[in-house]
Amino acid sequence: MIFEYHAEFKKRSGDLQFWTHENHAIELHRPEMIESRMTYIHENPVRAGLVEKPEDYLYSSARNYSGIKGLIEVDYW
Numbered sequence: 001m002i003f004e005y006h007a008e009f010k011k012r013s014g015d016l017q018f019w020t021h022e023n024h025a026i027e028l029h030r031p032e033m034i035e036s037r038m039t040y041i042h043e044n045p046v047r048a049g050l051v052e053k054p055e056d057y058l059y060s061s062a063r064n065y066s067g068i069k070g071l072i073e074v075d076y077w
Contacts, residue, residue, distance in 0.1 A: 038061075038065075042054035042060055042061070042062035042065075045057035045060060054066075055068055058071065059071065061074045064076075
């Protein structure tokens, strides 16, 4: 509901938008690039002070990659 409101009335005015305009897609064509981006994402809860280690965050696939059963099954790349 809130997303529909902002999509309809706010358009791309910049007021209270959820994502920034600066996002851009990049092709991850090398394993090192994929691993780098995954590490960055897995570290977000640590940087935010929510957990001490990435695998401690319940909603992260870092759990699966560290050998801990996660909430969902992860297909490893």
